[in-house]
Amino acid sequence: MNKMTLETERLLIRPLARNDAPMIQKYAGDLRIAQMTILIPHPYPEGLAESWIEETLANPSPGGPFALTLKLGGEFIGVMELSLCDDKQRAEAGFWIAPLFWGHGLCTEALKEVIDYGFRELKLLRIFAGHFSENPASGRVQKKAGLKWEGVHRMGAIRFGEPRDLVMCAITRPDWEAREKTISKV
C-alpha cells in the first residue's frame, strides 16, 4: 500500500487519482458543499477537477489532498487536506464530505486519523482549522477530533462577496501527546 494511504475502521484515505475527477466535479459543484468552504468556486467550472488533480500529482505534498473512500466498495466520498505552512511545522486542515454520507461520523473518523498522521509522521507542532460561524457541523467535527476553540475572526473571510465570521480551532502537539498518553493507559 502507498505509504501515504491511511486506514481507519471504515475508510481508506489515499492520494487523489485522475479517475476521482467526475466525483469531485459532482460534489464540489454542490452548493451545500461549496458555500461552506472559502476556495471552492460556484458554479464549479467544467475541467477544474481534472486540472486540480493534475496539479496535486505534479506537486505532491505529504499533507495531501487525500481522497476519502469507503473501505467497503471503494466509493469516493470526500476530500481532506493538511495544507502545510511554509515552516512545515503547522498545517491547516480542510475537508468536505458528499452530502449522501453526512451524519455517520465519517469526517470525524478521517480527521482523527489525519491528525494522528500529521503529528506522528509529519512531526507537526500545530494543526488548525477555521469554519464559518453558520457551519456548526464542521465545528462539531473539529471538536470531536480534538481541536479546541481559539476565537473568532470577525468578518475574517469574504465568501460570495459577503463578510463571514470565521471560528478558529486548533490542536497542538502537546494536546495530542496528552491525548495519546490517556488513550495508551486505557
Ligand SMILES: CC(C)(COP(=O)(O)OP(=O)(O)OC[C@H]1O[C@@H](n2cnc3c(N)ncnc32)[C@H](O)[C@@H]1OP(=O)(O)O)[C@@H](O)C(=O)NCCC(=O)NCCS
Ligand atoms: C462538515 C462536514 C464535513 C461533516 O461531515 P460528516 O461526515 O457529516 O461529519 P460527522 O458525521 O463526523 O460529524 C458531524 C457532526 O455535526 C453535527 N451536526 C450536523 N449538523 C449540525 C447542525 N446544523 N448543528 C449542530 N451540529 C450539527 C452532527 O450531529 C455530528 O455531531 P455528533 O456526532 O455529535 O452527532 C460535512 O457536513 C460537509 O462536507 N459540509 C460542507 C463542507 C464543509 O463544511 N467543509 C468544512 C469547511 S470548514
